[in-house]
Amino acid sequence: MAVDRGTIEKLAELARIQISEANIDDVTTSISEILGLVDQLQAANTDNVAPMAHPLDAVQRLRADQVTENNQREDLQACAPEVEDGLFLVPQVID
Amino acid sequence: MNDKVALHDMTLTDLSQGLRDKHFSSSELTKHFLERIEQLDPQYNSFITVTSDQAIKQAQAADERLASGNAPLLCGIPVAHKDIFCTQGVKTSCASKMLDNFVPPYNAAVVDNFEKSGAVMLGKTNMDEFAMGSSNENSFYGPVKNPWATDSVPGGSSGGSAASVAARLAPAATATDTGGSIRQPAALCGVTGLKPTYGRVSRWGMIAYASSLDQGGPITRTAEDAALMLNVMAGFDQRDSTCIDLEVPDYTKSLNNSIEGLKIGIPKEYFGEGLDPAIGAAVEGAIKQYEKMGAVISEISLPHTQLSVPAYYVIAPAEASANLSRYDGVRYGYRCENPHDLQDLYMRSRGEGFGDEVKRRILVGAYALSAGYYDAYYNKAQQVRRLVKQDYNEAFKNVDIILGPTTPSPAFKFGEKSQDPTAMYLEDIYTISANLAGLPGISLPCGNTAGKPVGLQLISDVFTEERLLNAAHQFQQHTDHHLQAPADSANV
Numbered sequence: 001m002a003v004d005r006g007t008i009e010k011l012a013e014l015a016r017i018q019i020s021e022a023n024i025d026d027v028t029t030s031i032s033e034i035l036g037l038v039d040q041l042q043a044a045n046t047d048n049v050a051p052m053a054h055p056l057d058a059v060q061r062l063r064a065d066q067v068t069e070n071n072q073r074e075d076l077q078a079c080a081p082e083v084e085d086g087l088f089l090v091p092q093v094i095d
Numbered sequence: 096m097n098d099k100v101a102l103h104d105m106t107l108t109d110l111s112q113g114l115r116d117k118h119f120s121s122s123e124l125t126k127h128f129l130e131r132i133e134q135l136d137p138q139y140n141s142f143i144t145v146t147s148d149q150a151i152k153q154a155q156a157a158d159e160r161l162a163s164g165n166a167p168l169l170c171g172i173p174v175a176h177k178d179i180f181c182t183q184g185v186k187t188s189c190a191s192k193m194l195d196n197f198v199p200p201y202n203a204a205v206v207d208n209f210e211k212s213g214a215v216m217l218g219k220t221n222m223d224e225f226a227m228g229s230s231n232e233n234s235f236y237g238p239v240k241n242p243w244a245t246d247s248v249p250g251g252s253s254g255g256s257a258a259s260v261a262a263r264l265a266p267a268a269t270a271t272d273t274g275g276s277i278r279q280p281a282a283l284c285g286v287t288g289l290k291p292t293y294g295r296v297s298r299w300g301m302i303a304y305a306s307s308l309d310q311g312g313p314i315t316r317t318a319e320d321a322a323l324m325l326n327v328m329a330g331f332d333q334r335d336s337t338c339i340d341l342e343v344p345d346y347t348k349s350l351n352n353s354i355e356g357l358k359i360g361i362p363k364e365y366f367g368e369g370l371d372p373a374i375g376a377a378v379e380g381a382i383k384q385y386e387k388m389g390a391v392i393s394e395i396s397l398p399h400t401q402l403s404v405p406a407y408y409v410i411a412p413a414e415a416s417a418n419l420s421r422y423d424g425v426r427y428g429y430r431c432e433n434p435h436d437l438q439d440l441y442m443r444s445r446g447e448g449f450g451d452e453v454k455r456r457i458l459v460g461a462y463a464l465s466a467g468y469y470d471a472y473y474n475k476a477q478q479v480r481r482l483v484k485q486d487y488n489e490a491f492k493n494v495d496i497i498l499g500p501t502t503p504s505p506a507f508k509f510g511e512k513s514q515d516p517t518a519m520y521l522e523d524i525y526t527i528s529a530n531l532a533g534l535p536g537i538s539l540p541c542g543n544t545a546g547k548p549v550g551l552q553l554i555s556d557v558f559t560e561e562r563l564l565n566a567a568h569q570f571q572q573h574t575d576h577h578l579q580a581p582a583d584s585a586n587v
């Protein structure tokens with residue numbers, strides 16, 4: 001299925017990915033081609049076939065609700081672009 | 096070092112014995128490989144990071160452990176890790192600009208397992224960005240070159256792991272396989288690559304691409320080496336909620352079993368249009384070899400093979416779009432310069448940090464999951480996934496192993512498919528369905544065409560890696576395709 005430029009712009013916003021003006025037409029073309037490939041699925045007869053989310057049909061394993069991890073805030077925040085007083089910094093959101 | 100065989104040509108079994116017999120030390124062995132990497136890797140680009148200092152320290156520790164007399168089998172043996180496995184204190188980039196500055200505070204389970212066994216880490220291997228690709232052309236650090244023909248791709252996404260083992264820069268490497276990313280580069284580089292059953296190897300600390308498909312496994316030169324590596328990699332880990340709690344056998348124990356009477360199925364769909372005749376001929380040769388060894392060959396059908404590629408290109412991007420939402424420029428990874436508000440920070444950090452193919456897959460995934468399209472795409476693909484699985488269930492009622500080519504063509508030239516994503520996607524036509532069905536698969540060399548290796552693929556039922564390794568090992572006992580090596584510096 002071909003998608004138009006507007007759809008790609010909308011998707012890019014939903015996915016929070018900036019696509020430059022210079023690339024938007026190329027991206028639109030390649031996504032349309034991929035969706036064309038994917039459309040072969042529509043030919044399959046899937047009446048009464050249950051969707052498969054896990055290849056072994058396993059269900060999520062549960063564990064006891066106990067604390068098992070130690071606090072590693074400093075180690076984890078060492079990789080952050082900007083932190084202050086143990087908090088992640090982002091541009092001002094509220095005036 | 097009195098052995099006639101060069102250290103870099105020895106198998107893991109030989110290296111392990113050599114260390115125990117004190118023919119060489121782990122320090123000598125490790126320096127030998129580090130020197131080869133320094134001399135030869137500039138022409139292959141198979142490593143993103145070489146951890147020389149750490150490797151030498153680990154080797155010294157291994158030598159002490161070996162001297163104490165109760166060291167595990169892989170103690171002191173150097174290995175390379177795909178740069179998708181988190182390594183504490185060592186950059187783990189996933190070949191993305193997004194993670195170019197990422198130094199994990201912890202080890203992946205697989206990396207921990209190797210550390211515990213005393214193996215030495217040589218470094219982190221190059222790959223397609225976030226494991227998305229079949230040619231290694233999608234790496235932020237530039238493509239890996241195929242050691243057999245440096246104008247051609249090594250395959251992907253684990254191209255660096257496959258090329259480093261093929262070029263004898265590492266005795267063995269870890270890798271991951273979401274749609275063929277272990278088996279396809281192993282085939283194109285003339286080495287052995289095993290994708291285990293989904294859930295056999297912990298995914299903890301392995302950077303996620305498509306979580307219901309991703310699985311770690313080894314790339315080695317022989318099936319016996321793959322068994323030794325899997326012994327270290329496999330096992331239950333409660334930190335991976337999809338890891339299966341099942342006892343791990345010693346995979347070396349069954350290698351020498353007879354394959355007399357082994358039932359091998361040949362799927363007719365794997366020999367149709369699109370298969371390079373030279374690949375077909377090499378695989379036919381392998382079938383004859385198995386017949387000679389006493390296997391019983393029959394034709395089978397996997398009717399939904401063609402639909403596995405479109406199903407994969409809905410499921411994998413859908414899972415990727417969710418998994419990669421974590422890269423937001425806030426907690427770790429790349430952040431754009433001077434964002435003027437939070438939205439701008441997200442949009443530009445992700446727009447600048449991800450490469451083209453990663454962006455394409457996130458967008459396709461977002462589309463397939465969006466309101467109004469979910470049933471037509473995502474749900475439909477999950478239904479087709481079950482049809483693919485049912486094909487295999489039917490086949491395994493009659494055969495023990497399914498045999499076919501790993502790839503439709505040998506290593507292709509740089510740029511040949513990179514402008515056409517859908518042509519590239521069809522490169523994985525024979526490998527993708529094993530991921531959809533969660534099955535183990537192995538690729539091993541079975542010949543060559545115009546100087547480029549050809550890969551033979553064996554697939555078996557879930558948790559029967561022993562059978563695969565046995566069949567692959569027996570093939571390698573009777574053939575010498577796996578012993579062929581690319582010329583050391585043919586293109587210097």
